[in-house]
Amino acid sequence: MAVQSVGVIGAGQMGNGIAHVFALAGYDVLLNDISAEAMQAAVATIDKNLDRQVSRGKVSAEDKAAAMARIRTTTDMADIGATDLVIEAATEREDVKNKIFESVLPHLKPETILTSNTSSISITRLASRTDRPEKFMGFHFMNPVPVMQLVELIRGIATNEDTYQTLVGVVASLGKTAASAEDFPAFIVNRILVPMMNEAVYVLYEGVGNVRSIDESMKLGANHPMGPLELADFIGLDTCLAIMNVLHDGLADTKYRPCPLLVKYVEAGWLGRKTGRGFYDYRGETPVPTR
Numbered sequence: 451m452a453v454q455s456v457g458v459i460g461a462g463q464m465g466n467g468i469a470h471v472f473a474l475a476g477y478d479v480l481l482n483d484i485s486a487e488a489m490q491a492a493v494a495t496i497d498k499n500l501d502r503q504v505s506r507g508k509v510s511a512e513d514k515a516a517a518m519a520r521i522r523t524t525t526d527m528a529d530i531g532a533t534d535l536v537i538e539a540a541t542e543r544e545d546v547k548n549k550i551f552e553s554v555l556p557h558l559k560p561e562t563i564l565t566s567n568t569s570s571i572s573i574t575r576l577a578s579r580t581d582r583p584e585k586f587m588g589f590h591f592m593n594p595v596p597v598m599q600l601v602e603l604i605r606g607i608a609t610n611e612d613t614y615q616t617l618v619g620v621v622a623s624l625g626k627t628a629a630s631a632e633d634f635p636a637f638i639v640n641r642i643l644v645p646m647m648n649e650a651v652y653v654l655y656e657g658v659g660n661v662r663s664i665d666e667s668m669k670l671g672a673n674h675p676m677g678p679l680e681l682a683d684f685i686g687l688d689t690c691l692a693i694m695n696v697l698h699d700g701l702a703d704t705k706y707r708p709c710p711l712l713v714k715y716v717e718a719g720w721l722g723r724k725t726g727r728g729f730y731d732y733r734g735e736t737p738v739p740t741r
């Protein structure tokens with residue numbers, strides 16, 4: 451199936467990154483959110499991130515202008531339903547995702563492919579609540595979307611070959627690389643990455659290291675571009691906790707128990723960069739460790 455237009459539901463950090471790369475690759479993009487402010491903020495972020503790519507010579511000023519012109523925002527699900535490919539990129543909660551699918555389903559064209567950017571929730575279960583499990587897939591981008599090369603493709607039990615091959619082609623058209631993962635909790639990247647970050651929080655909780663020494667150790671000792679606590683703040687501590695809970699519930703193994711200190715930060719509303727505070731405090735000039 452030829453995909454020309456894409457509907458992105460959710461204008462948060464993943465949604466704006468996804469809209470950015472699709473618009474740059476020549477797709478018509480419709481961005482949707484329940485909050486008009488979030489949509490405005492997303493468009494401003496895309497503009498800023500494209501400027502960053504223009505200033506580094508990665509994107510020409512003409513291509514930036516063309517990409518911006520391909521992005522439209524809408525609060526109307528009927529507009530989203532008219533696109534060829536819908537990507538849900540809302541918050542990592544199954545009830546929220548199910549509600550979104552319920553509201554968009556009556557508007558979808560029969561041939562539209564429906565996907566979720568979920569980082570951990572069962573694709574088969576999400577698909578089973580829709581009218582098109584055979585045209586439903588997990589389409590998992592990494593943050594920051596414009597920079598990260600990988601996209602995970604996750605087929606549910608009912609996903610058909612046509613849908614999968616269409617998305618393989620779409621990923622290639624974005625200049626990115628697809629990795630296929632089976633539909634088990636947190637797929638490949640997060641099954642490995644998020645328990646590593648949770649372990650870093652245990653190392654902090656048990657006093658083995660502090661925020662700075664833990665991050666320095668993994669940056670300088672393992673060549674990670676960001677330390678695990680810095681990365682957790684970047685992803686969002688609520689998202690990290692949600693993924694640990696999916697692993698813990700879905701695999702029933704105590705090795706996936708979320709660290710109580712991670713739970714505490716989330717209870718405090720210290721969710722990382724997006725709220726100005728997490729393992730670091732971002733409210734000043736430079737990030738300051740909070741422990």
Ligand code: CAA
Pocket residue numbers: 499500502503506508569591592593594595596597598639640643675676681685689
């Ligand atoms: N949009 C466009 N370009 C961006 C960008 C954005 N949002 N963020 C960074 N960049 C570009 C910069 O312009 C820069 O470009 P050049 O190479 O052309 O100079 C490049 O990316 C590097 O950026 P910086 O120099 O500002 O900073 P850096 O070298 O520290 O790199 C980083 C930043 C790419 C984010 C790097 O720290 C990194 O790779 N971190 C790890 C990210 C990671 O692990 N992501 C996966 C998270 S897991 C996930 O997403 C799955 C999930 O479901 C939770």
